[in-house]
Amino acid sequence: MVLQVRGIVLPEREERSFWIDGDRLREEPVAHADVVMDGGWLLPGLVDVHTHPGTEEIGTPLDDEVLRKHLIDHRDAGVLLVRTPGSAGRIPKWVDKDPQLPRVRSAGPWLATPGRFFPGHGRDVTEAELVAAAVEEATASSGWCKVIGDWDPNNPPVPLEILTAVVQAVHAVGGKVAVHCQTADGCRNAVTAGADSLEHGMHLDHGLIDRMAAQGTALVPTISVFEAGAQRAQTREPSPRRDWFLSGWRGMSATVRAAHEAGVTVLAGTDSFPCGTVAEEAQWLARYGMSPEAAVGAASWTARSWLGMPGLVDGAPADLVAYDADPTADVSVLAHPKRVILRGEVVV
Template identity: 75%
Template sequence: MVIQVRGVVLPERVERTFAIDGDRLRADPVPGADLVVDGGWLLPGLVDAHTHPGTESTDQPFSDEMLRKHLLGHRDAGVLLVRTPGSAARIPDWVDAAEDLPRVRSAGRWLATPGRFFPGFGRDVSEADLVAAAVEEARASSGWCKVIGDWRPDEPAVPLELLTAVVAAVHADGGRVAVHCQTGDGCRNAVLAGADSLEHGMHLDPGLIDRMAAQGTAYVPTLSVFGAGADRRRAEEPSARRDWWLAGWDGMLPNVAAAHEAGVTLLAGTDSFPTGTVASEIGWLLKAGLPAEAALGAASWSARSWLGLPGLVDGGPADLVAYDSDPTLDPSVLSRPARIILRGRVVA
């Protein structure tokens, strides 16, 4: 059955009517088709570009049941595309075939060299084996791999030469590399190695931002997970670790603003639970000083384009969220979607 939607499409701000035939949008209206959205504002499905569905703690095994629960939580909040940059296990094939779940772009298992992650939570590899493992994980996933580029501030980051070799090998194989980094050296090495995305980026040297823009390294700051812990950290007894963390946090919002000004692709990612909270990350991007359309795009059309999917265009995927008012003027409406359509099916 063909259904139709009508509303003001963002970011173009033009009223359009789309027929939905199967899982595709069609620009030509179909007389007599059921109009399931009539008015309001239409967005390409929201995107969480950094989320880890399937487990909630380092002592909890990855499970299909938890994965499905988390993905449904995303979907019910209008998040219709997720990128999981690293997991405790590879995302199973059944997810791609599930019509009621968001589309997933995965990066296989976290790749952790000795001393740089929770032991056994990802894929523990030696530095000698890291390049081959990165290519293997990218091939086994959606073309991505995720390297834990650093860990604690008193431990060395993955060496620049090794990370450069990882990026070169994965790129030569047609894949892309995400790097977890939260120390100055880790951020520096990820940028200089040419990583495709910088995850977290705490202690990022602002002098590297122009290089990120020039080479196309995206920035996924996951501000909401850091912001949620800032007050607790400030209340702790002074220590070198506390002061290091707070210094990194204090630089994140200015760095995000500078990255936007420089033309770096900024993406919204939550890295936290419960799932379906990307609206909170949009709020933090607004606090950092991003214009409303840029902050929203980081969790919708810009993120979808970066991950290889078009927005609301003829022939594009029928993944959209409708709101009663303009979310760039009233971001609170993001928590109240009027209609959610995934793969051409009305799910809410």
């Protein structure tokens, strides 16, 4: 059966119709199509670029049943494309073959050098092994690898020369590198090394932002998880680590605003549970200084383009979400899709 949707397409703000034939969008009219959305606002499927489906507890292995549940939670919220920058194991190939699940761009397990992550919760490697491991994970996944660039503020980050070698080697095989950064030195090394994305970016030196924009390093601030962490931290007794965390959290609003204004690609990622809450992350991006349209784009068309996927155009995958109201006028609308269509099938 051919489906038809009609509405105002974002970000172009043009009223258009699409006919869904199989898993593709078509602009050529088809007679007797079943109209499943007539009016409202049409967006490319939402995107969570930093999510870890498949396990909820530190140290537990990737679980197929949990993975499927998490991905369905994403899907039902309109999140039709996810990037998993690190997980407890490699995302199994059956995920890509299941038409009921969102499209996944994975980075394999986290790559952690000694003292820089939860032991055993990812792939533990030595600094000498890091370059080869990064290339292996990038080629075994969807082209991404994830390096834990720093961890404890009292310990040094992955040395710049090693991280630079990682980025160069992964780029040489056509891959991309995401780097976990939460210290000033870790952020500096990741930007200087030419990483493709900074995950978190806490304590980022604003003097590096223009370089990020120029070389195309994206920022994924994962505000939701830090806001929750800050609320917990403020109830604890003062300590150097608590104060370090809270000072980094307090600076993130200015960092997001400055990065966005400088032309850095700022994207929505949750890094938290339950899955399917990227709409909340978009609201935080707007509160932190991004325009409502840019905040919605960070969870939709901007993120899709960054991951190499088209928006709502003829011949594109039929992955879209529809709303009764304009989410760029009120970002909270993003959490309440009227229709969710994945691979040409209405799921909500």
